[in-house]
Amino acid sequence: xxxxxxxxxxxxxxxxxxxxxxxxxxxxxxxxxxxxxxxxxxxxxxxxxxxxxxxxxxxxxxxxxxxxxxxxxxxxxxxxxxxxxxxxxxxxxxxxxxx
Amino acid sequence: xxxxxxxxxxxxxxxxxxxxxxxxxxxxxxxxxxxxxxxxxxxxxxxxxxxxxxxxxxxxxxxxxxxxxxxxxxxxxxxxxxxxxxxxxxxxxxxxxxxxxxxxxxxxxxxxxxxxxxxxxxxxxxxxxxxxxxxxxxxxxxxxxxxxxxxxxxxxxxxxxxxxxxxxxxxxxxxxxxxxxxxxxxxxxxxxxxxxxxxxxxxxxxxxxxxxxxxxxxxxxxxxxxxxxxxxxxxxxxxxxxxxxxxxxxxxxxxxxxxxxxxxxxxxxxxxxxxxxxxx
Numbered sequence: 268x269x270x271x272x273x274x275x276x277x278x279x280x281x282x283x284x285x286x287x288x289x290x291x292x293x294x295x296x297x298x299x300x301x302x303x304x305x306x307x308x309x310x311x312x313x314x315x316x317x318x319x320x321x322x323x324x325x326x327x328x329x330x331x332x333x334x335x336x337x338x339x340x341x342x343x344x345x346x347x348x349x350x351x352x353x354x355x356x357x358x359x360x361x362x363x364x365x366x
Numbered sequence: 367x368x369x370x371x372x373x374x375x376x377x378x379x380x381x382x383x384x385x386x387x388x389x390x391x392x393x394x395x396x397x398x399x400x401x402x403x404x405x406x407x408x409x410x411x412x413x414x415x416x417x418x419x420x421x422x423x424x425x426x427x428x429x430x431x432x433x434x435x436x437x438x439x440x441x442x443x444x445x446x447x448x449x450x451x452x453x454x455x456x457x458x459x460x461x462x463x464x465x466x467x468x469x470x471x472x473x474x475x476x477x478x479x480x481x482x483x484x485x486x487x488x489x490x491x492x493x494x495x496x497x498x499x500x501x502x503x504x505x506x507x508x509x510x511x512x513x514x515x516x517x518x519x520x521x522x523x524x525x526x527x528x529x530x531x532x533x534x535x536x537x538x539x540x541x542x543x544x545x546x547x548x549x550x551x552x553x554x555x556x557x558x559x560x561x562x563x564x565x566x567x568x569x570x571x572x573x574x575x576x577x578x579x580x581x582x583x584x585x586x587x588x589x590x591x592x593x594x595x596x597x598x599x600x601x602x603x604x605x606x607x608x609x610x611x612x613x614x615x616x617x618x619x620x621x622x623x624x625x626x627x628x629x630x631x632x633x634x635x636x637x638x639x640x641x642x643x644x645x646x
Contacts (some may be wrong), residue, residue, distance in 0.1 A: 268381035269424045271492050273421065276388050278483040279412070280395050286476030287399030290469050295404045295450055299411050302442065309434075320496025322509045325427045326518055329510070330404045332430075332437055333525050337532035339442050344539035345404050350453045351542075357518055359464050 273314035280307035283313045294346050298339075305335045383639055391417040404450045426498040428506040467635040564594075571595045584608045589613075 280303060304314025309328040327358050346356060356363030376384075394414035401407045415438045422431035491560030501509055514522055549557070558565060572595065583591035583606050596606050 268376045268378075268384055270376060270425075271487065272388075274487050274492075275620060276384075276391065276421075278487060278571060279392055282476055282480030282578065283392070283399060284393040285493070286472060289472030289475060291399060291520060292464075293404055295446065295453065295639060296399070296407050298503060298562060299398060299404075299407055299446060301436075302446075303398060303411060305606060306438070309430075313425045313430060315496045316427065316501075317425045318492065318511065320498055320501055322445055322498075322501050322506075322513055325430055325506075326513050328427070328430055329514075329520060330518075330525065331644050334431060336437060336529065338440060338527050339445060339537070340532045340536045343445060345535040347449060347453060347601050348539050351512065353441060356453050 270314055270318060274311055277307045277311040277314065280304075280310070292357050292359055294349065294358050294361075296343055297358060299348065302335065302339070305331060383420070383424060387417045387420055392420075405447065408443060408446045410438050411446075415439045415443065426502050426506065428502075429510050464637055500628075569595045579607070581605055 268360060284300045284307060284337065287303065288293035288297050291297050301363055309331050311329070312324040312328040316328075330338075350356050391414045394410045394417070397410035398407045398414065401410060416435065419431045419434035419439070422428075422434055568590065569584055571580045572584045580597060583593060583598055584594075584595035586592050591606070591608060593601055593606065600606060
């Protein structure tokens with residue numbers, strides 16, 4: 268098997284995540300799809316790290332994980348406060364700034 | 367293992383692992399976006415993340431594989447589940463489209479994006495592989511640490527600042543300052559009287575319907591179940607058990623049993639008589 272297959276899998280997972288962001292309206296599920304996309308990127312980084320034979324790709328994947336953890340904390344806090352204000356977790360209901 | 371990782375191509379075992387686990391990962395990802403309930407989505411995503419951790423291990427990223435399991439499936443997904451339980455259990459995702467044809471357009475966009483991405487990888491010249499064996503020679507964790515604390519040390523420091531900012535931000539966002547004085551019990555009771563709400567405690571669930579489970583509505587004198595007797599959470603989830611027909615079903619079962627009993631009585635004498643007749 269060619270290790271490029273890992274890149275194809277990463278691309279597939281990223282595409283599924285992106286489609287999920289577009290079609291789902293529950294803010295939590297949208298957020299999960301974003302996590303899926305980040306994970307797909309990490310898989311690509313790790314595969315590249317193996318192909319090029321150095322550890323820089325793994326370092327970048329590590330930083331992606333740290334940033335994702337911080338992002339999840341803030342994002343979920345926003346969703347919780349949004350739910351408190353609107354009693355709904357749907358992204359369609361947060362349309363106060365729409366013209 | 368390192369010899370295999372340094373190889374030009376991967377081993378058969380890894381190929382088998384890739385095709386089996388890769389299929390499951392894609393199915394998990396699809397379930398994440400297709401499941402109606404957020405809890406199921408979260409569990410499917412957790413499964414996909416565990417499979418990705420296995421892939422990291424297979425690619426020689428031992429440190430990242432363990433971190434993926436500990437941080438992603440252990441911390442982040444459980445945080446997700448926590449928030450889903452807090453927020454999303456009653457909030458079902460409505461399937462009505464607000465923008466006409468948005469779903470199909472989104473699917474089309476996703477498909478086009480995927481084709482572009484995969485075609486891009488396919489046309490790139492990625493034929494030379496070094497394998498990670500040499501980079502991992504002194505140990506994966508040691509190699510990562512050496513890079514992290516030399517070349518990437520500033521990024522690492524900034525990461526610390528980012529994490530602290532995120533923690534403070536989350537606290538600020540979820541903290542609610544009380545802007546008015548809390549109402550006393552007397553004021554609350556006076557308000558209830560003024561608003562004409564239910565003054566005494568709410569009626570107990572189904573004890574008058576010969577049940578004492580909380581998910582069974584108590585029956586009114588005319589036999590109809592009263593939703594007021596069941597907790598609001600169960601009512602919103604639609605988890606009320608209807609027992610209004612239960613009494614009639616019990617009666618029917620009793621009648622049936624009585625009939626069986628009577629039939630047996632009709633049969634029993636004949637069976638008893640047989641030995642007597644035989645003796646005669």
